[in-house]
Amino acid sequence: MSAGINSYKTDLREIFFTLFEQFGFEGVAGQAPFEAWGPEEAKAVLQETYRFAKEVLGPLNSTGDREGCRIENGTVITPKGFKDAWQKLYEAGFKTVGVSPEHGGQGSPMMLQVAVEEMLCGSNAAFNMYPGLSYGAAELIGECGTPEQQKKFVEKCLNGTWGGTMCLTEPHAGSDVGAAKTTARRNGDGTYSIRGTKIFISAGDHDLAENIIHLVLARVDGAPAGTKGLSLFIVPKLRVGADGSSGESNDVSLGSIEHKMGINGSATCVLNFGENDKCLGELVGGVEHIGMSQMFKMMNGARIAVGIQGLGLASAAYFNALDYAKERKQGGHFTKWKDPSSPRVPIIEHPDVRRMLLEMKAHVEGIRALIIKLAMHTDKAKQLSGRDDDQAAYHRGQVEVLTPLVKAYSSDQAFRLCAQAIQVYGGAGFCKDYPVEQYCRDSKIFSIYEGTNHIQAMDLVGRKLGQAGGAHFQQFMGDVGGFIEANREHKTFGTEVKVLAGAQEGLMSSAMVLLGWSQDPSKVSLIPLSANRFLQMMSEVAVGWLLLEAAVLAEKKMEALSASDPDRAFYEGKKWSALWYARNVLPTVEQSARLLVTEDASPMQIPDAAFAAPV
Amino acid sequence: MSAGINSYKTDLREIFFTLFEQFGFEGVAGQAPFEAWGPEEAKAVLQETYRFAKEVLGPLNSTGDREGCRIENGTVITPKGFKDAWQKLYEAGFKTVGVSPEHGGQGSPMMLQVAVEEMLCGSNAAFNMYPGLSYGAAELIGECGTPEQQKKFVEKCLNGTWGGTMCLTEPHAGSDVGAAKTTARRNGDGTYSIRGTKIFISAGDHDLAENIIHLVLARVDGAPAGTKGLSLFIVPKLRVGADGSSGESNDVSLGSIEHKMGINGSATCVLNFGENDKCLGELVGGVEHIGMSQMFKMMNGARIAVGIQGLGLASAAYFNALDYAKERKQGGHFTKWKDPSSPRVPIIEHPDVRRMLLEMKAHVEGIRALIIKLAMHTDKAKQLSGRDDDQAAYHRGQVEVLTPLVKAYSSDQAFRLCAQAIQVYGGAGFCKDYPVEQYCRDSKIFSIYEGTNHIQAMDLVGRKLGQAGGAHFQQFMGDVGGFIEANREHKTFGTEVKVLAGAQEGLMSSAMVLLGWSQDPSKVSLIPLSANRFLQMMSEVAVGWLLLEAAVLAEKKMEALSASDPDRAFYEGKKWSALWYARNVLPTVEQSARLLVTEDASPMQIPDAAFAAPV
Structure with a gap:
């Protein structure tokens, strides 16, 4: 068994087609607020991302899976190589391609950003959880925070100085977020004392950044029951001084980490807030009881991100299975199967292997198109807002209806297609010498987190x-x-x-x-x-x-x-x-x-x- | 995380219904050659098997998965507890329920045997590979071996003294068995010198028995290409003396073991035969070039056994998910979901959870019925042979057409239903604290080994x-x-x-x-x-x-x-x-x-x- 299978593969030609030919990147780029972007810039970013995915993230995928995370002195130690990859990721700026320049980003259309994300997720889904959550936290504070909060937190969560999380789930409140029991007590000075336990917190602790900014749903004393009584708090792992420096502990402690079927390089944490009553949080945007709607701004992006994770792994599984089918010779041609002297052919010549490959190809390309289309609608809504509000509303509406599809269909199909990739390999696919069994294990969580796929379905039929x-x-x-x-x-x-x-x-x-x-x-x-x-x-x-x-x-x-x-x-x-x-x-x-x-x-x-x- | 989740659960009432009420066990038992068996005897065996599955095999399922197998001094060391379970299994006689008395068995109808096997597989699929392969090897020698071979090997492979394997696959010959390159050279004294490498050999080496009897497909010098030139050899790991004792090494060496997605407690071995040209084999039944048809006698049983593995895990996944859904409270009743003060209900009250459970229940019961029906046909064919040959041929014919269905449909559905069980649990199902993620991983191999499910489909449409x-x-x-x-x-x-x-x-x-x-x-x-x-x-x-x-x-x-x-x-x-x-x-x-x-x-x-x- 090779240590660190360098497994990531994609076809940039297909991504270029979807982005430039099918969904007209040029009709979005080149105009405000995307003036700086044209097809050449986009292609260069995609080529550079692919190189990074293949050379840096891909080789850490299987090693991260096998090593997993561990706890040392109350802190999560991530797998070997993750810290180096984290630094390189932020130096290259891949996580800020679509971030607006005011927060230190390159301000590309979301269309490009999702194509970049597909490769980051597809080459190492577990690793990409850490910067993914940090991005989400930054995005939320950037959208809902006070100007001071934005200044203090957003750029550092976007440039890799700090990590971030979203803390919703509690031992007795998973899908039922409104049952959360974590409390926030007003201290009279604008701060709140946070107390409670959160579970299943992805990237909840790690050794990649100097601080971690938790976004915690909690109930202020006297608030109503259910989701309407929840407020959202910024709770740093280490308290942040007025000068923006990370200082003393904020009484956020790591309870344990989960042992999982997949994404083993991603730490899934139990976090205890305020065990010593010294955990301080500040209210996002300074307003109580609107935590759930604030969290949903992050959640919608997170749901799209899960769809991208599914696409990333399904696509990587397809291209690996395709290459294996072209290289692996076994059996004679099906028209000559009774003749043992007929030459052995690559298994791609076998009808059922072709059927499996074409099924994978069609689904991967269709889901990619759906995701890039959703991103295009987001970009156009942004672009047209204030100029043509009817058209902007149309585009926003399409983002609304397509989001549950992207999250649920992509994740369901990803798991199914990764299992199909195993079938293309045969017994070899069940072994850890090839990447597909890990893709299959990693992808199972996508149908569960960020709202189970049934929650997506209910969002679609009950709301959208x-x-x-x-x-x-x-x-x-x-x-x-x-x-x-x-x-x-x-x-x-x-x-x-x-x-x-x-x-x-x-x-x-x-x-x-x-x-x-x-x-x-x-x-x-x-x-x-x-x-x-x-x-x-x-x-x-x-x-x-x-x-x-x-x-x-x-x-x-x-x-x-x-x-x-x-x-x-x-x-x-x-x-x-x-x-x-x-x-x-x-x-x-x-x-x-x-x-x-x-x-x-x-x-x-x-x-x-x-x-x-x-x- | 609890060490060794005692996870096995079934519903004997449902097994009793299928066996006794739907498929009329009493119409088969009580008559030759099953005179000793009636419903009370069968129920007692099933109750005893269930106790063993719950108390002995179940607790070793997750520990075996985590510990896996390792190599020490050229031998596979199985996970802790497997050796003790092996001894208890054979002491209790669970593997010989359906074996004829002439080979030391209890001679029950196959209908009962498959129900016993479902529980052994369902509680610990990895462990049961070892006795399963030993059983298959014994069955083959019992059917195709010379009287001397039968006397020498069968009973010891059935009572746990020795293990057994089937060695077909080679590095460049998986589904394409006919391309095997392993050779057999006539020594002139009736023995053959075996030389070649076999891969993916389940139970290929272990520390559970004093010797392992390999059944090896090889080509005698000068034999034709393809499957028609293959002969089948009995190749013990340790040479067996005239008195039946295991002696010196037979030049069968363990190359390595695979690292897999699942069934980690089962050693999947690379075996090298005759590296020092000292590996002796004897021809099964003393006839050359009929190895493939001999192997198929074992293969058909093995394919049914894989169907039973699928049923075993799908059923265990169903009953675990059912119990979790009854115990786990989350969310209000769906008719009151907007009222946060409505009482939290067990998740079995949620429509989509009920839908998943009923889908699992229906499939598990239907597949169980299909397997027990196939076994009933086997029993009746045996019973009627020589008495009513037309009816016997009808029953044998049904075994032929149902075998590919049992292997492929059960294994495909098992993987899908185990994944669905994870979905019932939500995030908890993705964690190793519960058994369902392991069931899902373990079950993926069932669609691949003993002939991929496409091979089953071609067997159905091209032959059956x-x-x-x-x-x-x-x-x-x-x-x-x-x-x-x-x-x-x-x-x-x-x-x-x-x-x-x-x-x-x-x-x-x-x-x-x-x-x-x-x-x-x-x-x-x-x-x-x-x-x-x-x-x-x-x-x-x-x-x-x-x-x-x-x-x-x-x-x-x-x-x-x-x-x-x-x-x-x-x-x-x-x-x-x-x-x-x-x-x-x-x-x-x-x-x-x-x-x-x-x-x-x-x-x-x-x-x-x-x-x-x-x-």
Whole structure:
């Protein structure tokens, strides 16, 4: 077994296509507030990120997994090499590509930033948790903090001087955040004394930065129960002086770290705040009881980030499996399998291996398109705000409806596709000599944290579908419909565009069914029972649409190329991704619509005792 | 984290139902060759096995995973406690329940044996690899060996004195067994000198027994290429004297062990045979070139055993998730989720948790029924052989067609359902404090070893469908059809029986489509492209049928009970398993049939270069 498999692989050509050709980076860059950015700058950043991902983060992925984190003298010690990678990451500025210049960043469109993040996550998901959480904390303080708080915390959390966390979960409050018991006592001087225990805190402690800035949800004495009584506090691990220096301990202690299935290089901590009643916090933005809505600003970004994690690992799994399938020779060609003297062929020649690879390729590209599209909407909303508020609202609305899809569909598919990559390798894939078994283990958490995928589904059907009087969802459907109308008779993809139309109709009728249930108290349990299915249907429509859109574009581009142009193979690949998905996945949307309308409530009807016989 | 989670849980009531009520154990037991067995004896064995699984094997499951195997002085050292468990296992006789008395066993029907095995695998899949391989080796020698070989090896491999293995895979020959390069040179005295390297040898070395009997596929000098030139050899680790004692080393050396995603307590070995040209083997049965067909006798049993492994872990995952869901309180009832003062409820009250649990329950029970049915066919074939050869052939035929379903469907679903169990737990499920993340890791190998699931699918469509002129498949369809006809108008399940009828028609038409392709050279690649889909469809028809059969029976039984009978809840549970599966899974069979007929060959049409752009 090689120590430190240098496993990260991607195809920049495909990322360039999605960014520049499909989603028109140039239509966003070059204008305020992204004046400094054009395609050449973006390409240079992506190439540099890929080099960093391959050379620095990739080799630390398997070693970090095996070494894991440990506690020494009350502090988490991260795996060997993480500290060096942390310094290099911040020196190169990869975490601040999309940060506004006022906070020391390069101010790129989010479209570019998500492509950068895909490579950072894909090459080392565990490592990237530390800077990821720091980024989230900085972003939240930058958006919700007082000017003093912004000045004091944001830049240091963005440049690697300090780390950051988000502390929501408590032993008896995971998905049920509102049940949090951590308390905050007003000290009369503007500070609060924080007391309580938080669990599952990613990057909750480590040795990478001089201080860690925790964002802690707590309840001020006398505040109401539930999420509405929660306030958000900045609680540094070490107290920060007026001059911005980190000083004495703030009575935040590390209880323990979890031993997990994956992301072992990422410390998942139990943190005890105020065991000696000396833990001081300051209120984010100086306002009580709005902690949950403040946290949600970070949470939305975090949910998109989880979708990117899923994409990163699924893509890395695909390219590793692809290379293995091209190199590994075994068995004769399937047309000659009975002839033992026929030459052994690379396993990519075997039909089922090709099927698995194309399935992975189609999903990875479709999910990448969905994520970059979401980022494009974010950029356009920012760009158009104040200039064309209707259009800005449209773009913001698309970010709202697409966020749960990106988080849940990407994470569910990532785990499934990483397992499929193991299957491509066969027994070798189950061994730690190859990276795919780790990708599979690492990716399982993505469907759970930052709101389980069922919470995403409920966010979609319970909140996003009806948002703005249903306008956001209708605009999404209108965009899909526009593509269908324009391409229904397309010479190459017409048949598949009609399959998309059928899927879209199935989705629409299912949305109407959900609406009906919401108005009938006897059927309201059908909504949570069907929410995951609806999210998957909508994700499949979105991914199928974007793959077909890419294929139509790729065909045009290919027609303009000479027969010997090496780019033809790339565009040809886009065509097959779309065709495979449209033929094998899109038809299941109508099937799901048929299932949904049967109103099966069996999970509610089975008595608890019938799940197992009395012992 | 607790050391050694005592995690194994099952519901004997459900196993009793499947064995005694659904598949009529009494119709098999009590007659030759199972005269000694009746329901009371069987129940006692199952209760005793469950106690052993809970008290002895269960607690060693997580400790074995963490400790793993190591090499000391050229020998594998198994995790702490395995040696003691090995002794207790053989003292209690759990591995010989189904072995014929002539080899020292208790001679039970296979129906009982598979139920025993489910608990041994489910409580500790890694540990059970060692006795499992020993059993397989003994079974093969018992069936194919000369009388002297049987006398010398079988009983000792069955009573724990010696271990056993099957050595097929080589570095460049995994699924492609026929490419094996290991050689056997005739020594002129009836012995052969074996030379070669075998990899991925489960239980290839360990400290549990005084000797290990390897069954090694090798090519005698001058034999033809491919599988037809392979012979099977008995190659003990230590040479066995005429008196049956283990003596000097037989030049079999341990190269290394693999570091894996799961089943870490099971040593997966690289073995070098004859590095010093002192490795002697004897030919199984004394006949050359029939090694592959001999090995297949072991292989078929091994494939069923893998199906049982999948069932064992999926079932253990279900019962653990169920108990967690009943105990863990979080969140208010879904009808009151906006009221933070509503009482916290056990998460089993949440609709999506109930949906996940019922999905697990239905699959586990359906797969258990499929496995016990297969075992019943084996028993009846044995019982009727020579008395009613037509009926015996029917039963043997059903074993043939059901074996690939049991191996592939059970293993695929096991991995998926164990991952779903993690989702029921949420973040806790990702941690090693609970057993489900290990079940998930352990179960991934089941879709790969003993013939990948694609090999199972090709075995089904390429061999089993057409076997005996298609009779085996037609008899399967006839059995399903008989149930449909008898229950089409059933007062409770009529609607779902009609769904089964639709699924069966979809399966039949798909079989015809496959037949058509096999006769058209231009479409032959569609067979491997669709084989996995067809296997899944047929498995779903089989499982849906058996669940509905159980439900019809359970309803009758329930009607005979008083309103307060505690057994009512159990029968009620059988009803909901069947309804859920029929409403949510069976309809997808027709959908799959519609996909299959579209003849999508995109994985063959995409050029290799289009999988990724040229670098």
